[in-house]
Amino acid sequence: MFIGKLLQQAVKINKILFIAGLILINSLSGFAQTDNFRFRKLLAEQPGIPAAFAVANSGNLDALLADKQISVKQVTREWIYIQAKPSWIKEAMDSKRIKSFYLEFSMPKALNDSTLVKHFVKPVHQGLGGLQTPFKGKDVIVAFVDQGLDYNHPDFKDANGNTRVLYYWDHTLPVAANTPQPYGYGQLWTAADIQGGTCGSMEESSAHGTSVAGAGVSNGLANGQETGMAPEAKIIIIETNFNLPNWTMTVADACDFVFKKADELGLPAVVNLSVGTYLGSHDATDPAAVLMDNLLDEKNGRIIVCAAGNSGSWGKYHVHGEVNADTSFVWVQPNPGSQLGPNTVYLDLWTDLSDAGWSYSWAANLSSGSFEERAELIYRAANTGVGSTIKDTLWNGSNRIATLEIYPEIVGPNLHLEFYFTNVDSTAYLYAFKTKGLGNYDAWSGSAAIALNDMLSTGLPSAGVYPNIQYYNMPDTLQTIVSSWNCSPKVVTVGNIRNRWSHIDNNGNTYLPNPPNYTAVGQLTPASSKGPTRTGHIKPDVVACGDISLSAGPFWLLNDPGFNSAISNDGLHVRNGGTSMASPVVAGIAALYLEKCSEGNYQSFLDAVHSTAFTDMFTGTVPNNAYGYGKIHALNLMLQSNFTNTLTADSPFCPGDSAISTASIPGYSIQWMNGDTTWNSALTASGDVYFAAYDQNGCVSYSDTLTVVAYSAPPAPVIYVSGTLLSTDPYPNLQWYENGVAIPGATGTSYTITLPSSSFFTVSRTSTDGCEVFSQPYNPSLGIDELTNQIHVYPNPTRDKLTIDASVPLTDIQVVDVQGRMVKSVADSKHEISISELENGTYYLIIHTDVQYFQVKIVKN
Structure with missing residues (x-):
């Protein structure tokens, strides 16, 4: 609220300044604005860096739309919103192409409130905007599989100084007495270990895990700022070990561990995965993804959220090949600095077994000039040598160009081929992966950005130089998302938009990316990985604020002045970015959702995310493989599960009267103030009456509170x-x-x-x-027998059907109300009767046998 008032005041001040400025503009041209000290500083320091400006709408829209140096983003009656360089603004003012422009005078503060505001989380924390109560993640577990946590940071303690961390499983430690089973690796620490100072794990060489956790669950107690999305959530930390074999499966183990602990505590749980691998099948059929899918299907109250990845600006390192009778190909470039060895080449290829009706070869082409092919291997069927290693050599006459190892295997429904050029004797060649036949494939070269390989996408020869270029499979930037779980339709995948333009660091300087990041606030960052999955599923699902976010940092870093340029000016928080920081924003919002809807699941949450995400001038038409379904909107997501309910109760009331509940959805359940779970609750004493209603996902809706007064009444008479x-x-x-x-x-x-x-x-x-x-009803044609162990009626109370267990044959069943009126009769020996059509209240079930009858008091609710 305070920030909103400041903004309103700033708008008023700027309007005053703008009106005053117009007077000067009219008399002194554009000198007044362009000579402003703020603009002079901006022009001197960043003349060529595009920034967001608004210029006066003075009938010059067409001219601005035609100017290729700028982009017009939005138009109102007063303003035209553009992205332009300060140097362009200066020239346009001097030439009178624009009459005025808007430039803020602001003193930014380091606040995660920017994320809370941009994704409409603040009203959820405050219980506003149509919500009945605040939601902050209370009694929900949020787990982080990452590089650890500095749990000593105040943002991860409660108001009494107690840790909020329930468990810390460190995968990097050797087997010991506290190694959790059945996993058999790492060491597990409890909240008691952390509180007692005996926990042997801590994030000590990175700030990634601490800052990621802060974005999701920080409570802001360090300084009242940088509050995360779910500030009251309980925390579980899994410190991952990237060096473990089959690393993705250790992440799946972590999810299994978290959900088991949540089950023990009877709490819902969210797992955030700001980690991943860029190579793989990209279809969620690998073992880790399959296990995670199963965990999600196993039980409600479980959600997994993950970062899409940050490889969007690595270049075109993916190719999709549609194979036909013509020989198509793609060129892979050797990398002198490859992590696999100097000048080596690597390609990771996946295809469905049903699409593997093609053959392949490798060839070496000159990397410039004529691009002449100098060597080629034989064609092999795609499934040749499955389960074995194939070795071959490219020769140019008697000169060896390169040696190649091929690793074919079947993984689930897929054929997987890895190609590794172990010895490359010359860097003068491009290596062509060639196919013919029928089917398709997807392949990734990893990108030189991570010291693997690039595919050639620029500098291609013309058809006149190299005629076969017409059959070239052009690489793209799609399917650059992290593989495995990221590609599951059941896991929430998150892309990254820019959170803020800059911030003040701990040296008192304004941080601005250098070289400056041209991405506007709220725009997808170039690094954010793109979908779809290999099976065509839209990814990411949604985007959230990531880049230039400030969050809790480990004290080893905060206490080192050498890192001041990466530390907020409060000295307690650090800068981080990427989809790693966007993912916990959505994970925290998932915790808010599970607090309201404890029986919700991945599908109900995904449905809510997809249907309530919002769009703007950046997102374009959604869904797409950059922004997914748009930007996450926490308030609308929470409101989607709202439903209405009503409470009726007589006051004053007589003993035996009931309070009646109704809701706007079928199949809801009830929890009254006294613990009763029937649709109507017996009124017994004066006081407040209220209930909570729950839908099929456990989403809660609270009734009004009625104050009732009890009349006195004598005991019921006896006949x-x-x-x-x-x-x-x-x-x-x-x-x-x-x-x-x-x-x-x-x-x-x-x-x-x-x-x-x-x-x-x-x-x-x-x-x-x-x-x-x-009194109880009396029928003279029947005897009065007490209920014996021969007859058992259940459930009682009931909303619908009654089942009658009897050890003797039944001849007739009647239902009478408290006044003795028969309201239903079943003249046969059925042991089940429906009373769903009756009004709620008390009745008597008259159960007949050949020789006697039994009278049972029942309640319809």
């Missing part, structure tokens, strides 16, 4: 039978009934019936408060 004489104790205000109809004049202590009769008789007494209470 005594002596032949044809029915009597009761000498109470005042008596009334006898036959089949629920008051008998005229029958207001005494006794009433004589005429036999034979099959009617139901009751007697009532009315208190001075006006409360009428009834």
Whole structure:
């Protein structure tokens, strides 16, 4: 609220300054604005860096739209919003192409509130905007599989100084007595270990894990700022070990561990994965992804959120090949600095077994000039040598160009081929992966950005120089998302938009990316990885603020002045970015969702994410493989699960009366203030009456609170039978009934019936408060037998059906109300009866056998 007031004041001040500025502009051209000290500083330091400007809408829109040096982003009656270099603004003002422009005077502060505002999380924390109560992640576990945590940071402690971390499983430590089973690696620390100072793990060489956790669950207690999305969530930390074999499966183990601990505690859980691998099948059929999918399907209250990856600006290192009778190819470039060895070449290829009806070869082409092919291997069927290693050599005459190892294998429904050129004797060649036949494939070369290989996408020869170039499979920047779980339709994948333009660092300087990041605030960063999955599934699912975010940092870094340029000016938080920081934003919002909807699952959350994400001038038409379904909107996501309910209750009330609940959705469940879970709750005493209703996903909706007053009432009368004489104790205000109809004049202590009769008789007494209470019904054609262990009726109370377990044959079942009126009869031996059509209230079930009957009090709710 304070920030909003400041913004309103700033707008008012700027309007005043703008009006004053117009006077100067009209008389002094553009000198006043362009000579402003803020603009002079901007022009001197960043003349060629595009920035967001708004210029006065003075009928010059067409001219601006035609100017290729700028981009027009939005138009209002007053303003035209553009992305332009400060130097362009200066020239346009000097030439009078624009009359004025808007430039803020601001003193930014390092606040995660920017993320809270941009994704509409603040009203969720405050219980505003249509929500009935605040949601902050209370009683929800958020787990982070990352590089550890500095749990000593105040943002991860409660107000009493107690740790919020329930467990810390460190995969980097050797086997010991506290190694968790059945996993058999790492060491596990508990909250007691952390609180007692005996925990042997801590994030000590990175700030990644601490800052990622802060974005998701920081409570802001360090300084009242940098609050995460779920500040009251409970925390589990898994410190991953990137050097472990089959690393992705250790991540799946971590998810399994988290969900098991959550089950033990009876809590829902979210797992955030700001880690991943860029190579793989990209279809979620690998073992780790399959396990995670199974965990999600196993039980409600489980969500996994992951970072899409940061390889969007690595270049075109993916290729999709549609194979036909013509020989198509793609060139892979050797890398002198490859992590696999100097000048080596690597290609990771995946295809469905059903699409592997093609053959392949490798060739070496000159890397410039004529691009002449100098060597080629034989063509092999795609599935040749599955399960073995194939070795071959490219020769140019007697000169060896390179040696090649091929690793074919079947992984689930896929054929996987790895190609590794172990010895490359010359860098003068491009290496062509060539195919012919029928089918398709996807292949990744890893990119030189991670010291692997690039595919050639620029500098290609013309058809006149190299005619076969017409069959070239052009690489692209799609399918650059992290593989494995990231590609599962059941996992929430998150892309990265820029959070803020700059911030003040711990040296008092303004941080701006150098070289400056031209991405506008709210725009997808170039590094954010793109989808789709190899099976064509839209990824990412949604985008959130990541780049230039400030979050909790480990104290080893915060206390080192050498890192001041990466530390916020509060000295307690660090700068981080990428999809790693965007993912915990969504994970934290998932915790808010599970606090409201404890039985929700990945699908209900994904549906809510997809349907409520918002779009703007950056996102374009959604869904797409850059922004997914748009930018996550926490408030609308939470509101989507709202439903209405009503509470009715008489006041004053008589004993036996009930409060009635209804809701706007079918199949809801109830929790009354007294713990009752029936649709109607018996009123027993004066006081407040209210309930919480839950839909099929456990989403909660709270009723209003009614204050009721209880009338007093005497105990129910009892009928005594002596032949044809029915009597009761000498109470005042008596009334006898036959089949629920008051008998005229029958207001005494006794009433004589005429036999034979099959009617139901009751007697009532009315208190001075006006409360009428009834006896149990009496039918003279039946005996009165107590319920024995021969008959069992359940469930009772019930909303619909009653089941009758009987060890003797049944002949008839009747339902009568408290006044003795028969409301339903089943004249057969069925042991099940539906009372769904009856009004809520108390009834008597009359169960007949050949020789006797049983009377059971039942409640319909």
